[in-house]
Amino acid sequence: MLEALYALSESRLGPVWGPAVYEVVTSLAFIVAILVPLMGLMAYLTLWERKLIGWIQIRIGPNRVTFFGIPWLGGLAQPVADGIKLLFKEVIFPANANKALFVLAPMLALMPAIAAWAVIPFAPDLVLSDINAGLLYVMALTSMAVYGVIIAGWASNSKYAFLGAMRSAAQMVSYELAMGFALVVVLMVSASLNLSDIVNGQGQGWFASMGLNFLSWNWLPLAPMLLVYFISGIAETNRAPFDVVEGESEIVAGHMVEYSGMTFALFFLAEYLNMLLIATLTVIMFFGGWQAPISSPLLDAVPPTLWLLAKVFVVVSMFLWIRATFPRYRYDQIMRLGWKVFIPLTLVWIVVIGAWMQTPWSLWK
Amino acid sequence: MVNFETVVFYLFAAILLGSALRVITARNPVHAALYLVLAFFTASAIWLLLRAEFLAVTLVLVYVGAVMVLFLFVVMMLDVNLERLRQGFWQYLPLGLAVGALMAAEMAAVLYTRWSGLAARPRALAPDYSNTKELGRLIYTDYAYAFELAAVILLVAIVAAIALTLRRRKDSRSQDPSQQVKARRADRVRLVSMPADKDG
Numbered sequence: 001m002l003e004a005l006y007a008l009s010e011s012r013l014g015p016v017w018g019p020a021v022y023e024v025v026t027s028l029a030f031i032v033a034i035l036v037p038l039m040g041l042m043a044y045l046t047l048w049e050r051k052l053i054g055w056i057q058i059r060i061g062p063n064r065v066t067f068f069g070i071p072w073l074g075g076l077a078q079p080v081a082d083g084i085k086l087l088f089k090e091v092i093f094p095a096n097a098n099k100a101l102f103v104l105a106p107m108l109a110l111m112p113a114i115a116a117w118a119v120i121p122f123a124p125d126l127v128l129s130d131i132n133a134g135l136l137y138v139m140a141l142t143s144m145a146v147y148g149v150i151i152a153g154w155a156s157n158s159k160y161a162f163l164g165a166m167r168s169a170a171q172m173v174s175y176e177l178a179m180g181f182a183l184v185v186v187l188m189v190s191a192s193l194n195l196s197d198i199v200n201g202q203g204q205g206w207f208a209s210m211g212l213n214f215l216s217w218n219w220l221p222l223a224p225m226l227l228v229y230f231i232s233g234i235a236e237t238n239r240a241p242f243d244v245v246e247g248e249s250e251i252v253a254g255h256m257v258e259y260s261g262m263t264f265a266l267f268f269l270a271e272y273l274n275m276l277l278i279a280t281l282t283v284i285m286f287f288g289g290w291q292a293p294i295s296s297p298l299l300d301a302v303p304p305t306l307w308l309l310a311k312v313f314v315v316v317s318m319f320l321w322i323r324a325t326f327p328r329y330r331y332d333q334i335m336r337l338g339w340k341v342f343i344p345l346t347l348v349w350i351v352v353i354g355a356w357m358q359t360p361w362s363l364w365k
Numbered sequence: 366m367v368n369f370e371t372v373v374f375y376l377f378a379a380i381l382l383g384s385a386l387r388v389i390t391a392r393n394p395v396h397a398a399l400y401l402v403l404a405f406f407t408a409s410a411i412w413l414l415l416r417a418e419f420l421a422v423t424l425v426l427v428y429v430g431a432v433m434v435l436f437l438f439v440v441m442m443l444d445v446n447l448e449r450l451r452q453g454f455w456q457y458l459p460l461g462l463a464v465g466a467l468m469a470a471e472m473a474a475v476l477y478t479r480w481s482g483l484a485a486r487p488r489a490l491a492p493d494y495s496n497t498k499e500l501g502r503l504i505y506t507d508y509a510y511a512f513e514l515a516a517v518i519l520l521v522a523i524v525a526a527i528a529l530t531l532r533r534r535k536d537s538r539s540q541d542p543s544q545q546v547k548a549r550r551a552d553r554v555r556l557v558s559m560p561a562d563k564d565g
Contacts, residue, residue: 020369101399132495136422143430147402150434154395154441162441169438173431193497336542 002026030128034117042272043079049320051075056324086268089261094157097258101155106259106266109148112141113273120280121196123290123304134195135187138281139180142236145274146172148267149238149245149255156258164254167331168238168245174338175235181346182229185222185353186285189364199289205363214293219286221363224349226286228342230318233278235334237271240323244331279315280308287311374414381407394445398437405429419497 005026010018047062054061062075093099119134121127131137146169153165190198207215219226235242246254256267283289288311290304329337357364384403391397405428412421504512 016368023369098395101395131418133418133422133497136419136426136497140422140425140430143426146430146434147437150437150441151399165441166438169434173434176430193495332540333542 027128031118034128035114038114038117038273038276039269041276042269043083045272045276045316046082046268047075047079048317049323050078052317052320053324056321083265086261086265091261091263092258094258097157098155101151102258103263105148105152105155105255106263106270107148108151109145109270110266110273112144113270113277116141116277119195120277120284121199121289122308124196124200126305127196130194130196133193135183135193135198138195139176139183142274142277143176145236145270148270152255152259152267156255158258160251160253160257161255163251164245164257168255171238171242171245171334171338172236174335175232175342178228178338178342178346179232179236181343181350182225182232183285185225185346185350186218188350188353188357189218189222191364195284195289199284199291201364202288203291208295211295213288213291213295217286217288217291222286222353224345226282228346229285230282230315232338232342233282234319234322235338237274237278237319239271239275239319241326241329242334243328244334275316275319276312279312279319282315283308283311287315370414374411377407377410377414381411394440394443395437398433398440402429402433402437405433417496419500 006019006022009022009025012018013021051061062078064074065077065081066073066075067077093102116138118128119131119137121130149168149172150165153161153163153168156162186198187193190201192198192201202217203213205216207213234240238245244250246256251257256264259267290308292299292302292304292307356362381404384400384407387400388397388404391400405424409421409424409429412424
């Protein structure tokens with residue numbers, strides 16, 4: 001079908017503009033095909049978060065809003081109701097706020113969270129852009145997420161918001177380093193920056209040849225890096241227990257305090273998309289992406305995308321579980337954990353894995 | 366011949382020049398810093414058109430993702446008085462123009478010798494060609510010495526920067542987290558068994 005479209009575009013628009021128009025149109029179609037399910041996942045992630053935390057705290061969680069008055073669907077329409085409510089609320093501009101930047105900030109927060117999905121492989125050949133430097137691209141885009149928070153804090157003309165922005169700038173820049181170094185170890189053992197290659201590289205080895213794929217995945221030999229990456233991911237997305245950026249008991253909601261309606265919804269959307277992104281990256285780097293845990297005819301028959309979704313679901317639920325379990329970190333302890341524990345640990349681990357790869361017992365050949 | 370790539374190049378070039386111009390003309394320093402971010406980002410897009418993917422992504426990662434964040438942060442904290450900044454504009458103008466002309470001349474001298482080479486687009490490369498891998502190989506083989514030297518200079522700069530700003534105030538109190546973690550219940554709480562007071 002794509003070839004036919006290409007031929008049509010070329011015959012109608014000529015050899016110069018035909019391919020260009022074809023590229024733009026198909027890219028847009030693929031982007032929509034990724035974004036629409038993603039937005040749905042994000043909306044129901046908010047519901048799952050409230051439900052799961054409710055159960056952990058022996059509450060029921062949202063159970064009222066339902067579709068067509070069917071009682072046993074209670075709570076399932078909650079994200080829809082929330083979305084409609086936020087859509088129709090007034091966007092209030094604080095006095096003396098920098099209006100242009102105030103509006104720009106939520107967009108800047110959301111843009112990297114969405115754009116990073118371009119290189120995520122959902123199945124063996126199901127990826128929008130299979131570029132060589134995929135891992136670098138993801139790191140570059142996630143490092144831009146901090147702009148939304150900083151600009152929001154500054155443009156709001158509010159002290160709470162600015163304090164939140166200050167905290168987040170320090171926190172996100174610090175944890176990005178640890179995260180980057182953890183990924184350096186992954187790319188060392190994969191010898192590739194391409195995310196599909198990283199996933200494929202995990203499906204081979206001694207255990208994988210016996211059908212026990214899940215023991216060949218990176219989580220086992222790189223367990224310390226998995227820990228560093230996961231914890232840094234929580235800090236990077238400003239989730240509890242590292243959510244001093246929002247810290248509702250001290251600075252109300254940090255950078256989001258002046259935002260209302262749809263502008264607030266965009267920040268919310270960015271936070272949950274980032275959480276999904278970090279979870280997906282964790283699965284791709286350490287848990288074999290779309291691969292089935294055990295190679296057997298029954299499990300291999302499951303579509304690879306479903307495996308990816310199932311793993312992402314487990315990792316995202318870990319995020320929520322952690323939020324429900326741990327009290328908020330003190331700010332100086334967050335900084336200490338990032339700079340004095342994680343970064344030295346990752347630096348040492350790079351040398352350890354590098355040395356290991358040079359020995360005859362190297363697992364990655 | 367006009368093709369899609371050329372159109373994209375001129376679009377990005379226009380954005381780059383426009384934002385670079387706004388960096389020096391914007392009144393608000395925060396706006397200027399943000400325009401600089403836009404300029405870096407667009408420059409990285411132009412590098413991508415040249416198929417220098419590693420350099421392009423690194424530009425975003427290092428300059429946009431880290432350097433400009435801290436820069437923006439500092440600019441936001443400054444209380445810039447525009448009136449005072451405008452003082453002495455005409456006095457400094459000749460010096461600024463001279464420095465600008467010198468820089469332009471230097472860049473022209475570097476580029477002039479290769480001017481003819483720049484017109485040709487980089488040759489098409491095999492699909493499995495990895496710019497990153499090629500750069501890594503060059504840095505760690507042919508240019509290993511220069512690379513290590515640059516790394517040492519950067520390390521010295523980091524140590525110097527930290528040494529210059531590291532000072533301990535005598536009146537500030539701080540906590541030692543390792544001591545805090547080591548604290549046990551017995552260090553903090555003493556349970557005392559007392560006979561009940563019957564008379565009240």
